[in-house]
Amino acid sequence: MPKCKISASCKLSLKILLLARATEELEAEKAAREEEKVCYLGEKLPPLQLIGLNTDDLQKLCKQIHAKNEMVDEERYDCEAKVIKNNRDELTLEMGDWRKNVEAMSGMKGRKKMFLMHDVRD
The missing domain is CATH 1.20.5 (Single alpha-helices involved in coiled-coils or other helix-helix interfaces)
Incomplete structure (x- = not known):
């Protein structure tokens, strides 16, 4: 059975899509961590009533x-x-x-x- 060959332009398109997807996931993780941090600090450090x-x-x-x-x-x-x-x-x-x-x-x-x-x- 012959190997499936992918053209260079298809490979480049796939790489671009993978990088875009990875960037989106990293941004989502960063936002989730920041939200978790805010919630944690809200629990541990209630606002001061001065x-x-x-x-x-x-x-x-x-x-x-x-x-x-x-x-x-x-x-x-x-x-x-x-x-x-x-x-x-x-x-x-x-x-x-x-x-x-x-x-x-x-x-x-x-x-x-x-x-x-x-x-x-x-």
Whole structure:
């Protein structure tokens, strides 16, 4: 059965259509993420009601916001520390102890011992 050949102009048209479709999908994903972000922030950060608050109430509100900010900053720091530690641990696992792997990496696969035994016997 002969292969189906597509002309260069058809290939170009298909590429253009695929790129246009991919661009549309990326824009839709971006809009969905932005909408999700707005909804999330709306839930987590309700709008401040500052009208009618006296000085003491404003100070209490500022202290509450400052406390929440510190808590979030500590969580961010802890997450960063975990990521750094995890990356460091993965690098250690990848490298491992080089002395244990010297024979395995040398490609001798036990032949080194065989040569040493011949030298000892002779």
